[in-house]
Amino acid sequence: VALPLLLAACVAWAVMLPLSLPHAAVPRALTAGAGKVLHLAFAGLAALTAWLSLALARQQGAWFVLSLLLLVWIADTAAYFVGRKWGRHKLALHISPGKTWEGAVAGLLAAGVYGAGCTLLAGSYFLAVAGPHWALAALLAMVLAAVSICGDLFESVLKRQAGVKDSSALLPGHGGFLDRLDALLPTLPLALLIYDVWA
Known part of the structure; x- marks a missing residue:
């Protein structure tokens, strides 16, 4: 059951994440009512699959x-820190x-x-997937990091669709509760799918 759900989640993210890419047409395209409903429905699916992924990851141990x-x-x-200090070119100005x-x-x-460093730690996700091959682990980590940015x-x-700056007031100064989870939503299903297929 888990593998089809993870695959479905990754396919859904592959369809929806292009809407988050930095191009000028996105803000106008997202103003349609149907687009908002679709985003909300997808957000619920993404949260569900993320929790499923976390539950599956827990079975591999705390270090994992x-x-x-x-x-x-x-x-x-x-x-955050490099962008704040040296950032000059906007990644997604309208978003x-x-x-x-x-x-x-x-x-x-x-x-x-x-x-790459995690290949030295027993029980880590990267050791389980890439083994001792630090270059492969580094590449995999960079791919997952890119997905987390999306x-x-x-x-x-x-949040822009809802007309709010913060997703909640639970974590003042951090943009809200969802801002601590947003990067994990697509990353966890993809990471677990790679693990199930590869490892």
């Missing part, structure tokens, strides 16, 4: 789960004005270094 969570947080942190290409590249590089942008699209 933690290594995936740290990947997203490290990439996000590197992107998330604070994000920059410089920050995104820094996030990918940080994820690659982290993925998940972040997708949540920004939903």
Whole structure:
């Protein structure tokens, strides 16, 4: 049951994530009522599959789960600080004005270094999938980090549709509760699908 659901989730994300890419036509395209309903329906599906993925990941042990969570947080942190300090070129001006290409590249590089380093840790996701091959682990980490950035942008699209800046008031200064989960929504299903097929 799990594998078909994970595959369905990845296909759904592959269809929807292009709407979060930085091009000028996106904001106008997302103003249609049908588009809003579709996004809301997809958001519910994404949340469900993310929780399923987390439950499946837990079965592999704490280090396995933690290594995936740290990947997203490290990439996000590197992107934030580098983008804030040296960011000059906007990644998605109409969706998330604070994000920059410089920050995104820094996030990918940080994820690659982290993925390679995880090949030294027993029980990590990257060791389970890539084994001791640090270059493969680094590449996989960068792919997952890129997907996490798209998940972040997708949540920004939903907030813009709703006309709000923060998704909730539960975590002041962090954009809301969903801002701590948005990058994980597409990353977890893809990571688990790769694990189920590869490892």
